[in-house]
Amino acid sequence: MKKFKISQIQFQAKATPKQNAELLVKLFKQAQKYKPNLICTPECSNIITHDIKHLFQFASYQNDCPIIKEAKNFAKENKVNINIGSLLLKIKENKKLANRSILINKEGKIQSIYNKIHLFDVNINTRETHRESHSFIRGDKIVMNKVDGVNIGLTICYDLRFPNLYRQLAKKGAQIILIPAAFTVPTGKAHWETLIRARSIENSVFIVATNMCGTHHSGRKTFGHSILFDPWGRTKNKCLKKQKILNTTIDLNEISRVRSKLPSIYND
Numbered sequence: 001m002k003k004f005k006i007s008q009i010q011f012q013a014k015a016t017p018k019q020n021a022e023l024l025v026k027l028f029k030q031a032q033k034y035k036p037n038l039i040c041t042p043e044c045s046n047i048i049t050h051d052i053k054h055l056f057q058f059a060s061y062q063n064d065c066p067i068i069k070e071a072k073n074f075a076k077e078n079k080v081n082i083n084i085g086s087l088l089l090k091i092k093e094n095k096k097l098a099n100r101s102i103l104i105n106k107e108g109k110i111q112s113i114y115n116k117i118h119l120f121d122v123n124i125n126t127r128e129t130h131r132e133s134h135s136f137i138r139g140d141k142i143v144m145n146k147v148d149g150v151n152i153g154l155t156i157c158y159d160l161r162f163p164n165l166y167r168q169l170a171k172k173g174a175q176i177i178l179i180p181a182a183f184t185v186p187t188g189k190a191h192w193e194t195l196i197r198a199r200s201i202e203n204s205v206f207i208v209a210t211n212m213c214g215t216h217h218s219g220r221k222t223f224g225h226s227i228l229f230d231p232w233g234r235t236k237n238k239c240l241k242k243q244k245i246l247n248t249t250i251d252l253n254e255i256s257r258v259r260s261k262l263p264s265i266y267n268d
Contacts, residue, residue: 002252004150004176007031007039010226011243012214016058017046021066027245028074028082034247036080037148042212042226043086043099043157043182049217052135059097061090068102068110076108081147085180085210086116086156088136096137101154101180103145111147114154115139118162124186132158144172150252153205157181160195160209163202170203170265175252179209188223200229204258204265206236206250213241231258 009027013020024041031039046067049055062068071082084102091098099116117139119132142165143154153169153176160179169177177199183192188211200207206229213224224241228248237248259265 002150003249004038004148004252005034005036005247005249006176006208006228007034007036008208008210008226008228008237008246008248009039009041010211010213010224010239010246011042013042013044013046013048013212013216015047015049015054015217017060017066020046021070024067025070025074028071028078031245031247032078032080036247037150038081038083038152040083040178040208040210041085041180042210043180044088044212045084045180046087046089047217048182048212048220048222050220051218054217055088055135056097059088059090061092062087062100065089068104071102071104072108072110075104075106079106081106083154083178083180085178091137094137097135098139099132099136099156101143101156101178103147103152103154105147112143112145112154114141114143114156116156116159117142117165118158120158124184128184128186142168142172144169144174151175153177155179157183160199163199166199166203166205170205174205175255176206176208176250177203179207181209182212183223185221185223188225192223192225193227196227197229197233200231201233202264204231204255204262206230206252206255213243231255
């Protein structure tokens with residue numbers, strides 16, 4: 001039986017990366033009591049705002065990011081893998097930022113990075129529009145890693161609406177796919193749980209969706225409701241809209257059990 005322990009940190013991000021680094025260290029310490037193989041944080045773990053000027057003022061380069069520094073130290077000291085769901089980072093000689101997921105291994109080294117492929121350009125209602133492509137580069141590489149011998153695929157938030165990415169990760173052998181997010185409240189209420197469940201069912205994989213919650217700088221609101229689905233589309237764990245750490249032990253043999261009953265992953 002292959003057990004794998006995951007801690008998902010759903011939190012309400014503050015206005016600056018420095019404040020969020022301090023907050024996350026406290027939350028890492030709480031999560032570590034569970035002795036997880038992997039700690040996951042949401043999208044925009046360093047900064048989340050509607051205010052573009054504030055975003056560009058406080059976003060740092062990867063090498064200067066206080067959250068990466070703290071996460072590396074914590075991972076090394078506690079021998080735990082950490083996925084910083086995403087950080088909004090400056091890039092040298094580029095006017096745009098990267099929305100970047102960073103996997104730090106238990107040696108405290110960056111094992112891999114994934115830049116968000118699908119950018120959130122939407123008109124949700126008369127009050128809320130988003131144009132990520134104006135401020136962010138578009139990623140172009142599909143990323144999967146081994147974490148403690150388990151294949152883990154990286155995606156971010158709006159990627160959730162593009163099933164082909166998840167199919168490609170599953171076909172590459174991903175057993176767990178991560179979806180760190182900063183889902184809006186209207187789209188969260190409408191589609192969050194349904195889409196995540198669909199991705200788990202159609203690919204017979206575990207989906208770990210860790211969302212930001214609460215109200216942030218400039219009044220930006222996020223939906224919360226972090227959740228973990230098994231390969232049959234059953235809810236293994238979930239929370240509501242408040243800050244919370246979700247601890248879940250999963251049995252990776254579930255994947256082969258489900259696929260032996262319903263082998264759709266092999267039929268296309």
